[in-house]
Amino acid sequence: MPSDLPFVDLFAGAGGLSLGLARAGLTPVGAAEMQGDALATYVAAHEAYFPGSALQVFEGDLAQHSLCSLRGQVAIVAGGPPCQPYSVGGLRRGIGDARDGLPLFVRVVREARPEAFLLENVPGLASGAQRARLDAVVAELAALGYGVDWRLLRAADFGVCQRRQRLLVVGTRRGSFAWPEPTHGPGRPVPYVRARELLDPARPLGETNPALVTYARSPDLRPSPWDGHLWNGGGRPIDPDGLVPTLLASMGGNKTPWLDGGGVVPAYHAHLLAGGEPRAGHVPGARRITPEEAALVQGFPVDMPWVGPRSSRYRQVGNAVPVGLAEAMGRALRAHLVGEPAADVA
Ligand SMILES: C[S@@+](CC[C@H](N)C(=O)[O-])C[C@H]1O[C@@H](n2cnc3c(N)ncnc32)[C@H](O)[C@@H]1O
Incomplete structure (x- = not known):
């Protein structure tokens, strides 16, 4: 050899x-x-x-x-x-x-x-x-x-x-x-690495992804605020205290996972669970992860x-x-x- x-x-x-x-x-x-x-x-x-x-x-x-x-x-x-x-x-x-x-x-x-x-x-x-x-x-x-x-x-x-x-x-x-x-x-020996240890909604790494995060017209509620489809597109919100959803080769546009910089996800989930009306428009403070950030998650x-x-x-x-x-x-x-x-x- x-x-x-x-x-x-x-x-x-x-x-x-x-x-x-x-x-x-x-x-x-x-x-x-x-x-x-x-x-x-x-x-x-x-x-x-x-x-x-x-x-x-x-x-x-x-x-x-x-x-x-x-x-x-x-x-x-x-x-x-x-x-x-x-x-x-x-x-x-x-x-x-x-x-x-x-x-x-x-x-x-x-x-x-x-x-x-x-x-x-x-x-x-x-x-x-x-x-x-x-x-x-x-x-x-x-x-x-x-x-x-x-x-x-x-x-x-x-x-x-x-x-x-x-x-x-x-x-x-x-x-x-x-x-x-x-x-x-x-x-x-060591706990799982949490998303907030790698990703900061306020500090994008690389050029930001312009695809906005918007509320779904007919939200599909699940027990966890981070699952289900409360938002348009295939990209899921990232729980800062959990693991990033599996990154797919089809990421890009609104299929890209996103960061909840406005702290909207748990509050909106609770609002819907309590029978509140679905919202429309952009999710405040949300932004999708960049390729560089996805790369960081992949190590x-x-x-x-x-x-x-x-x-x-x-x-x-x-x-x-x-x-x-x-x-x-x-x-x-x-x-x-x-x-x-x-x-x-x-
Ligand atoms: C799942 S990806 C591999 C990712 C890689 N193991 C890594 O960790 O980054 C599969 C790769 O195989 C390449 N590929 C598919 N068919 C191939 C072929 N017949 N000859 C050479 N490359 C091929 C694709 O272009 C793609 O980049």
Whole structure:
């Protein structure tokens, strides 16, 4: 191996997964990505955070590349194949969907023969009709000589201020993989990170999003003021004392979560519960989070060199694996492969 635990990131996006693995002491040496802005962000971040270190870039459709040259060069194949076919919000077409990256992931594992692999996806792949697809992929990977295990992990349990859950599939050639222990939350060493620790309604990070927050004509009340649809658009209000709703790749415009700078949400919810009339117009003091703030929630560094217009940056951020979750997985992989945890990286 040319370096200490080198890895390739397939479907690399802007690199949330890669940054987390690198923080755990693994070395990014290759990245495959077909979307121009995401690849440009990934490469710019690599140059900024790993200056002078080589990166083999597989640009365009991964289906057009052979990664046989990576055999003996990478310890880990990592990647989050496109997840639209499986997300609960999507059409759940699964098998046969052109956006199904799972066969490509299996093919690269066969070509590169790494010590271990890490596949990330949406929880929907492990439930309902899609579960058979997950089981089939696990069987294919096991047939390549790997012990394969999977779990659904909550990003918040690893210090990420978000409700996001992810499916992680790990394969190793020997021994059984020890999953990372949650570090944050009730009964754990550290409480969940609260939104107010990261986001300040009065201090936007980056250029503000002009999409106003407006009251819904026919509000749909739920027990929590932070759920339900009291407002127009898909973007939900962020409870400053709770976790940020799962950030979606479709963020942008009124699908973007927002901050309740005017303290309107609990009071308006109470007003409606008491039988008050729905209001109309703009919600005073409300503003939507910027791509930079969404990136902070996902655990990206503040100086991350994002490339592309606002809509593209929201998509890159929403698509990413939270850096803290990836780091926890990286530490567990490192411990499995070399028997030692990584030193703390600031
Ligand atoms: C869910 S995102 C990955 C996010 C990434 N793991 C991160 O943490 O930032 C999936 C990425 O796969 C890319 N992609 C989809 N199909 C691809 C293909 N056939 N070849 C290369 N890249 C592909 C998409 O452009 C998208 O950026």
